[in-house]
Amino acid sequence: MLKTVKSIFRQKCPNCEEGSVFHSNGNILRMKSPGMNENCPVCGHKFEKEPGYFIGAMYMSYGLSLAELGGLFLLWQLTGLPLSGFIYAAIVLLVALMFLNFRLARIIWMYLFR
Numbered sequence: 001m002l003k004t005v006k007s008i009f010r011q012k013c014p015n016c017e018e019g020s021v022f023h024s025n026g027n028i029l030r031m032k033s034p035g036m037n038e039n040c041p042v043c044g045h046k047f048e049k050e051p052g053y054f055i056g057a058m059y060m061s062y063g064l065s066l067a068e069l070g071g072l073f074l075l076w077q078l079t080g081l082p083l084s085g086f087i088y089a090a091i092v093l094l095v096a097l098m099f100l101n102f103r104l105a106r107i108i109w110m111y112l113f114r
């Protein structure tokens with residue numbers, strides 16, 4: 001179980017847990033999206049099982065975003081900052097974590113249905 005969680009955060013193949021799923025992490029400043037391998041470089045496992053397979057990963061991305069916003073909100077409440085600035089901080093946080101959420105959402109989706 002712990003190895004699986006570790007493999008999810010290391011973004012490894014759901015089949016062998018060794019090969020990298022992504023060949024590039026993407027760069028928000030250059031507006032370059034993450035690059036995903038079609039097959040695992042170690043075991044050859046095909047990541048996109050069928051067309052539209054990753055549409056369900058949007059639910060994972062939504063959940064991750066809500067969790068991050070919840071964490072930010074709790075932090076905001078603990079610091080006692082005025083609530084009017086929360087929306088701007090939330091936008092900055094979500095944009096900054098956009099590609100990380102994209103990658104983690106796909107990885108979690110693949111691990112759910114392996």
Ligand SMILES: [Zn+2]
Binds near residue numbers: 015016040042043044
């Ligand atoms: Zn593999």
